[in-house]
């Protein structure tokens with residue numbers, strides 16, 4: 001009796017264990033396939049996310065102002081564009097000066113500094129610069145920006161400074177403010193914040209003052225006449241983006257580095273800019289287009305500035 005019980009108990013035990021094992025196997029098999037399915041579902045979901053991210057990110061990085069934004073992260077991604085468009089019109093295009101017959105006198109400077117550390121003629125003394133603005137003021141000429149070139153109803157002048165040297169902020173800007181004058185700085189974006197050149201903060205402050213227009217002098221200051229059209233486009237779009245992200249204002253004028261250009265350069269410049277400036281003298285170039293505007297080079301110790309204004 002006891003033996004039978006034991007035997008049947010063992011049998012029952014075996015049956016229970018077998019049943020449990022079987023159901024366990026079945027469950028595992030089911031889980032397994034389920035896991036595979038859900039895994040593949042999960043994978044495809046991740047892929048979809050990844051894909052959609054990939055689809056979005058080129059669009060984001062394709063926006064000129066966001067690529068050059070330092071690391072201000074996503075929240076501000078669309079902000080620069082909004083700012084740019086909202087600030088656009090009034091400060092950067094102050095064409096309150098009516099159209100007329102006077103051709104603006106365009107002056108070209110580089111450094112406004114007593115100390116000379118390279119080619120002397122690039123260094124106009126601050127006292128000279130001040131005296132030149134006084135001459136302009138005495139003649140009641142209107143100051144315009146390089147990105148607003150047009151023939152005017154009254155005599156007008158466009159002060160330009162190339163390269164973006166730091167003295168444009170430390171020396172030139174205070175004089176400009178004292179005279180309520182306006183100037184355009186053609187900035188080389190690769191040089192921003194490097195030794196001897198303007199910082200982003202200085203550029204922004206001058207731009208915000210409404211007295212200084214920040215325009216393009218390319219990213220690398222290469223001789224453009226040796227660049228492919230593709231390289232030119234890359235340079236123009238990256239330098240424009242950088243400047244616009246700093247000032248929040250449109251960049252529509254270019255100064256050709258070292259005044260060097262050819263037909264290709266002008267054609268590509270036309271895709272990006274409304275105005276481009278050379279280093280040719282207006283005295284020798286009566287005929288020009290908006291993309292080959294000549295300028296008077298103002299040297300150190302210039303004794304004939306009045307001639308430029310007449």
Ligand SMILES: [Zn+2]
Pocket residue numbers: 162163217221257258
């Ligand atoms: Zn230059």
